[in-house]
Amino acid sequence: ASASSMLRFALNGNEVVLPADFAAGMTLNEYLRSHSEPRLSGTKLSCGQGGCGACTVNLTNVSGSSGRSRSAASCLLPLISCHGLAVTTVEGLARGETPHPVQARVVSFQGTQCGFCTPGMVMQLYSTLSTMSGGRDATQQDLENADVLAGNLCRCTGYRPLQDTLKSFAKDTTVQDLVMKNPVGCYDVALDPVFPDFLNNPTPPAASAAWVRPASMDDLKKAWNPAQSFLVGGHTGHGVYGDSLNGLQIGALHKPVVHLDSVPELLAVTDKGDTLRVGSGVTLARFAAALDDLSKVRPEVASVCGPLRDHVLLIAGHQVRNVGTVGGNLMMVRGNHFGSDLAPILAGAGATVDCLNSDKNNKSDIPLLDFLADKTPALLLEIVIPLRPGARTAYRTIRSSLRQRNAYPLANAAIRLDLSDSETISAATLVFGALGGIPVRASAVEALLVGKTLSELRGLIHPALDGVRSAVSIPDETPHAEYRRAAVQSFVHKLFSQLSPIDGAGGPLDTSSSSLLHGRGSRTTNFHQEFPAAPSQFSPTFEPHPKNTAMAQVKGDARFVDDGPPPTGCLVAAYIAIPEANATFESLDFSKAQAALGDGFFGVMSAGDVERNIIEWRRFMKYGLSHDGDGPDIGDEYVFLPPSTPSCFAGQPVGIVLASSQRLAQQGADLVELVGFQSSRAGIMTWPTEAKSMDDKPTVCFRGDQARTTAILDEYKACGRGRVVHGEFLKRSQAHFYMEPQSCVAANDEDGGLLVKLACQGTEQARQVVAFMCGVEYNQVVVKFRRVGGGFGGKITRPIPIAVTASLATQKFKRPVRLVLPREQDMKMVGGRQELVGDFDAAVENDGRIRSLKVKLDMGAGHTADYSKLHAGFIGQTMDMVYQLDNVEVTIDIKKTHVPPRTATRSPAHLEALLLIETIMDTVADALGLPAQRVREVNMLKAGGLAAAGLKGGMLP
Numbered sequence: 001a002s003a004s005s006m007l008r009f010a011l012n013g014n015e016v017v018l019p020a021d022f023a024a025g026m027t028l029n030e031y032l033r034s035h036s037e038p039r040l041s042g043t044k045l046s047c048g049q050g051g052c053g054a055c056t057v058n059l060t061n062v063s064g065s066s067g068r069s070r071s072a073a074s075c076l077l078p079l080i081s082c083h084g085l086a087v088t089t090v091e092g093l094a095r096g097e098t099p100h101p102v103q104a105r106v107v108s109f110q111g112t113q114c115g116f117c118t119p120g121m122v123m124q125l126y127s128t129l130s131t132m133s134g135g136r137d138a139t140q141q142d143l144e145n146a147d148v149l150a151g152n153l154c155r156c157t158g159y160r161p162l163q164d165t166l167k168s169f170a171k172d173t174t175v176q177d178l179v180m181k182n183p184v185g186c187y188d189v190a191l192d193p194v195f196p197d198f199l200n201n202p203t204p205p206a207a208s209a210a211w212v213r214p215a216s217m218d219d220l221k222k223a224w225n226p227a228q229s230f231l232v233g234g235h236t237g238h239g240v241y242g243d244s245l246n247g248l249q250i251g252a253l254h255k256p257v258v259h260l261d262s263v264p265e266l267l268a269v270t271d272k273g274d275t276l277r278v279g280s281g282v283t284l285a286r287f288a289a290a291l292d293d294l295s296k297v298r299p300e301v302a303s304v305c306g307p308l309r310d311h312v313l314l315i316a317g318h319q320v321r322n323v324g325t326v327g328g329n330l331m332m333v334r335g336n337h338f339g340s341d342l343a344p345i346l347a348g349a350g351a352t353v354d355c356l357n358s359d360k361n362n363k364s365d366i367p368l369l370d371f372l373a374d375k376t377p378a379l380l381l382e383i384v385i386p387l388r389p390g391a392r393t394a395y396r397t398i399r400s401s402l403r404q405r406n407a408y409p410l411a412n413a414a415i416r417l418d419l420s421d422s423e424t425i426s427a428a429t430l431v432f433g434a435l436g437g438i439p440v441r442a443s444a445v446e447a448l449l450v451g452k453t454l455s456e457l458r459g460l461i462h463p464a465l466d467g468v469r470s471a472v473s474i475p476d477e478t479p480h481a482e483y484r485r486a487a488v489q490s491f492v493h494k495l496f497s498q499l500s501p502i503d504g505a506g507g508p509l510d511t512s513s514s515s516l517l518h519g520r521g522s523r524t525t526n527f528h529q530e531f532p533a534a535p536s537q538f539s540p541t542f543e544p545h546p547k548n549t550a551m552a553q554v555k556g557d558a559r560f561v562d563d564g565p566p567p568t569g570c571l572v573a574a575y576i577a578i579p580e581a582n583a584t585f586e587s588l589d590f591s592k593a594q595a596a597l598g599d600g601f602f603g604v605m606s607a608g609d610v611e612r613n614i615i616e617w618r619r620f621m622k623y624g625l626s627h628d629g630d631g632p633d634i635g636d637e638y639v640f641l642p643p644s645t646p647s648c649f650a651g652q653p654v655g656i657v658l659a660s661s662q663r664l665a666q667q668g669a670d671l672v673e674l675v676g677f678q679s680s681r682a683g684i685m686t687w688p689t690e691a692k693s694m695d696d697k698p699t700v701c702f703r704g705d706q707a708r709t710t711a712i713l714d715e716y717k718a719c720g721r722g723r724v725v726h727g728e729f730l731k732r733s734q735a736h737f738y739m740e741p742q743s744c745v746a747a748n749d750e751d752g753g754l755l756v757k758l759a760c761q762g763t764e765q766a767r768q769v770v771a772f773m774c775g776v777e778y779n780q781v782v783v784k785f786r787r788v789g790g791g792f793g794g795k796i797t798r799p800i801p802i803a804v805t806a807s808l809a810t811q812k813f814k815r816p817v818r819l820v821l822p823r824e825q826d827m828k829m830v831g832g833r834q835e836l837v838g839d840f841d842a843a844v845e846n847d848g849r850i851r852s853l854k855v856k857l858d859m860g861a862g863h864t865a866d867y868s869k870l871h872a873g874f875i876g877q878t879m880d881m882v883y884q885l886d887n888v889e890v891t892i893d894i895k896k897t898h899v900p901p902r903t904a905t906r907s908p909a910h911l912e913a914l915l916l917i918e919t920i921m922d923t924v925a926d927a928l929g930l931p932a933q934r935v936r937e938v939n940m941l942k943a944g945g946l947a948a949a950g951l952k953g954g955m956l957p
Helices: 028-035 101-108 118-130 140-145 159-167 217-223 238-247 284-297 299-312 326-336 342-348 368-373 443-449 458-471 481-499 514-518 550-554 591-600 662-671 706-719 764-774 799-813 823-829 868-878 910-928 932-938
Strands: 006-011 014-019 056-060 069-073 086-088 230-232 257-259 269-271 275-279 352-357 362-367 378-386 392-401 409-419 425-433 505-508 571-577 587-589 601-606 653-659 673-675 699-703 723-731 743-748 754-758 781-784 817-820 835-844 850-860 888-896
Touching: 028 662, 056 118, 069 118, 101 118, 101 159, 101 550, 118 159, 118 550, 140 159, 238 326, 269 284, 275 284, 275 326, 284 299, 284 326, 299 342, 299 392, 326 342, 326 368, 326 378, 342 368, 342 392, 342 409, 342 425, 352 368, 362 368, 362 378, 368 378, 392 481, 409 481, 425 443, 425 458, 443 458, 458 481, 571 601, 571 662, 571 799, 571 823, 591 601, 591 653, 591 662, 601 799, 653 662, 653 799, 699 868, 706 723, 706 835, 706 850, 706 888, 723 910, 743 799, 754 764, 754 799, 764 781, 764 799, 799 817, 835 910, 850 868, 850 910, 868 888, 868 910, 910 932
Parallel strands: 006 086, 230 257, 571 817, 754 781, 850 888
Antiparallel strands: 006 014, 056 069, 056 086, 269 275, 275 378, 352 362, 352 378, 392 409, 409 425, 571 653, 587 673, 601 653, 699 888, 723 835, 743 754, 743 817, 835 850
């Protein structure tokens, strides 16, 4: 092979040379975890979407090039794009047994818990500090403003010590090492990995027949076939749309890929004086940096560049912004109506674009919204942002999302007002986006604003709202439609208020907290922790010590179930899932999967291949239901949904594909056809009030005499003494998101036994179920786990069906089987918290004192009971919390719904009980017109009352 067809990069200082054909379609994460020698499993795979940071690595260019060192999400990064880069993983930071200063400091500051997210945290901290001279170029405020860990999730909530760790490197740090008493402050960057000499002479970009990397605009025009080519910039769109993006299946490569990361013309940011020209291949991080630099060098354009920069920095996390491109973000809007944060704010700024049309001719000065609405093939070349130096411009952006950062917007908007010398609005642009289609302009409102002054804006809010309602149409079927309509209206209030002078004098009034939250330099957090000296007789108990496994966690040496080398001959399984609840199919056709995977295909396993296909949970669960029936109808669980049987929930497994790699197994599963698929949505019951009971005997918890509880309520209703307050209670489900996905590796053991490595919160029940389902003796099954990367209840019972599946496949194929759930399938199969809905009646005195209380709730358990019966008892028994309630009755009926089994979820039952009683207190206060705090106080436990707290009737003694 020629040099240009070989991929060449450095991995932890070692040269790696691979055929480009081998690398095409593979992510860096897959290479690190499955193909590198040695296997570098310190880099984790959790969400697979670039949103959690567990897969973070550091990339370094040839010295002196732009963006010299940065973090990246290896789960999205095409391996072939690593050509010429130095890739550093968490294993490459340490020098032999000596940890890197960042790793050592995380240990000192107790910055690890379960450890699954830790390698990603370490790499993000390192990637930031290495560009700041180990902290010498940064203050504590600088590091805080940088939102270094915005793209890293920790479900153990270990952010506080990590934030301390980060700020301990600042040149003005006030943080102290209270555990190991080591000195703090910046570190010596000479301890950082060294850029290898063999990469200082770059070779042409690696390419293959299916994955082309043009190095010039002429090469790009030759390579691009508008009818067939799939264009890739940073490949971060894969995190949004997966392999379905524009029909591309990464690995199968159904379309030739043209990678745009090596075309210089697309990578330029040019200040033309009156415009800023941004190449479509410029990363979001570099775009934000260019806007920041321009605001400092040319203060007269900061009114536009500053808000643009601040908004761009809210998109995703550092790992995605460092790789994702401006053009790629916009093209997802054009092709998929992606809810972009970038498109509306650029359109609001008056941006235009230059592109190549399908005839490969240049087209210039196209308004951005017109370009996004056009569906004909085009290649975006450049975005042009007007700056209007010397003119006065007012520009603002705003957004609403589930999280402040690293979350898709639910709605956003941008407004630009150009002002004449007389302070009159000469031109206006108002754009709303992320509403389910391409962004829209409120043209009628823009016309309303022209000719007005800023001082008149407040008086124009209501006429503007009428114009916005006409321009912005949000169909009812749009997710969160009602909220989005309300958000759009609130945006008008906030934007107009922000731009209005205060009583005609002074600057604009900022009536919201958005600029504080989104600003740079406004937020400061301070932590203080003390370890009082323990009496010498108790030493070393009560003294602070670093965790024994912390060093292994920060160096990437701590192994989870899917981190060890796979057993010899191990097959990889992926679930075939039915897409809807209450649907049926007749058979599975896997011919397409077999043809596409070729030698990588090893077979399909479904209900007809197993002798025992129903997990009878009543055999294994102490806290089950009182129902006397038989079969899966009352909460038992299919391993594989049989043909012609209505599915219990969307995403229920109907079989597995076994292949030679995770990528091939998942592709094969996607290609399996459900023959005779029939949808029957009319019978789907997802809400407990409409579902049937799973239990012959609802859970009833009480305090006092139950007859008296009813009698008091009747008395208060009849005679008008005090009053009876009626209220409703509703709590929806909450999804699991443990960092480590559900993982299992099963292998045949001696004498017909099974060895199962399982990510679980307890092995005993898994061992019992696997033995029974596989038809072997209990003592022939060994279940092992070393550590769990977060569980929170989701790994008590839910790993067991996965262990059964892998074990049955191991028996059938006589080879080890690995089954690790991708995040999407994981969240479809593991249901999270139970839903609760119902009402209550409380007999209360006029001062808010509750004399009698009856609560009736329906609990949505999903399609199996799991531990819902136990949770119902816990809720009923503990719902009084800190209150003295002498006459209480709580009835909870467990319902079977068409959703995945609901499970224990972080503080199970306690959260529900707390929400229930506090809702009751608030409802009583509202009905009586009293302060809620006063109602709480009069119902508090009295002296000695704690001994009698709690209700009877549940499963607790």
